[in-house]
Amino acid sequence: MKVRYDSYCGLNCGACPVGRANEMNDTEAIKKFAEEWGTTVEALRCTGCKTEITSGYCTNCEMRLSARDKNHEFCVECSEYPCKDITDFRNDKAPHHSIVFTNLQKIEENGLEEWLKVQKIRWSCSSCSTSFDWYSETCEKCGKKLYNAVDEEKDLLI
Ligand code: SF4
Ligand code: SF4
Ligand SMILES: [Zn+2]
Numbered sequence: 001m002k003v004r005y006d007s008y009c010g011l012n013c014g015a016c017p018v019g020r021a022n023e024m025n026d027t028e029a030i031k032k033f034a035e036e037w038g039t040t041v042e043a044l045r046c047t048g049c050k051t052e053i054t055s056g057y058c059t060n061c062e063m064r065l066s067a068r069d070k071n072h073e074f075c076v077e078c079s080e081y082p083c084k085d086i087t088d089f090r091n092d093k094a095p096h097h098s099i100v101f102t103n104l105q106k107i108e109e110n111g112l113e114e115w116l117k118v119q120k121i122r123w124s125c126s127s128c129s130t131s132f133d134w135y136s137e138t139c140e141k142c143g144k145k146l147y148n149a150v151d152e153e154k155d156l157l158i
Helices: 017-023 027-037 062-069 084-091 100-110 112-122 149-156
Strands: none
Touching: 017 027, 062 084, 084 100, 100 112
16 A cells, blocks of 8 residues: 655654555554554554544544644644644654654755655665664664664654
């Protein structure tokens, strides 16, 4: 399935484990996530935040609904940005959320196309170019240690 990578809040759906499993039609991975998280395979069907097929987690995301309601492509266009919802999201415990302000700033400064290009490189193994997700620790193809969202969050907090 084709997955759209940009989202309203600045996350990259292309580095989301659920997005990647859907993109690669990896039914086993989706089944594993469903078991781990106590949900169904159907609830984990997703082709990206800005599409009509979104996972149970993201379908009712308040930022997604709010940005769609206000006709914004990105929260950074909003007069209320950064509102409490996106600030709380950015500051919560999930390491992959910490990058959203930076991502939105880059999209605003350099445009979406450039951001997508840079993201493709950022989320591919520097040795063999295999893509990886927010929480991958080593490359599934060559075994190289990866710089993931947990490492990135530590650097963002410096
Ligand atoms: S589950 Fe959410 S973050 Fe992951 S690809 Fe779908 S919309 Fe994007
Ligand atoms: S109010 Fe907040 S969540 Fe809604 S579009 Fe504006 S910045 Fe995004
Ligand atoms: Zn590799």
